[in-house]
Amino acid sequence: MNREGLVQDDHVSRDRDRTTTLHTLLHDSTARLAAAGLATPRLDAEVLLRHVLGIDRARLFLRLPEPAGEGVGEALDVLVGRRLAGEPVAYLTGTREVMGLPFHVDPDVLVPRPETELLVEWALEWLKPRERATVVDIGTGSGAIAIGLAALARADLALTIIATDISAAALSTARRNALQHDPLVRSRLSFVQGSLLQPIAGPVDLVLANLPYLTPAQIAENPDLDAEPSLALDGGGDGLDLVRLLIADLPRTLVAGGAARCAAGFELDPSQTDAVADLLRVTLPGARVRTIHDLAGLPRHIVAY
């Protein structure tokens, strides 16, 4: 395009920002996302518009009848285009809230899912009667589990949390997230690179893991996952390659003294929970094994304690 064309385009987009209301931008973006068959077009459009404007939900609603302002329509169009190309909203805004805590997310880490909150909730309950505990979070990604626990556990609990990941890039995102918290939370956390429990000498009271558990076929048939790192998704043949290896190493790392003193919890695909429960019964004889269902009523976590 020649310079004249660019100048004209610039005028057109400035005029649009002067005359178009935020309400119209929200409506048009929602329609574009809906036409592409996205599951939550209105929510996605609203979050992206709030991100462009840097305002919260209540303020957006107050400002909806106002003209968009310079550059807003253009910036929103770019983000909607990237969303249509498959990028998750959380990568576009760079943030996702989990357990009421803000996490920076980028394409080096899985976008934390709401069901992971339930595993953290269970761990907080398990920790309740204790005065001190050492916990490991295997495959920490953004740090959602480790940092969630560190931030939400009672202040008088002497808590040591070791968060591991095989990915150095993921660990640097997790460290960045930890830095947003106060000194007590930060002092509870350390980050170690390595595979599964290999960097952990033990003894550990509680092992938590949301490891990659999808099969290659599940990943291939879900284009929504294309933007997330395959290192965070691919669990090999039946999805349980890493979970099996981790469970086999639990007796080495969990504290001695029987099931009353230690525990392990896994996030899984609903189709895998029975197999993992059986595996834990064999590997940790005497442990109680329980299934936690997610908000959709699906078996999502297996805990042994």
Ligand SMILES: C[S@@+](CC[C@H](N)C(=O)[O-])C[C@H]1O[C@@H](n2cnc3c(N)ncnc32)[C@H](O)[C@@H]1O
């Ligand atoms: C499903 S993501 C979970 C991230 C985070 N825990 C959460 O719940 O949002 C799995 C994480 O495991 C890591 N990972 C993959 N293979 C691993 C291995 N062998 N040892 C340790 N971490 C691994 C990936 O890099 C990824 O960050």
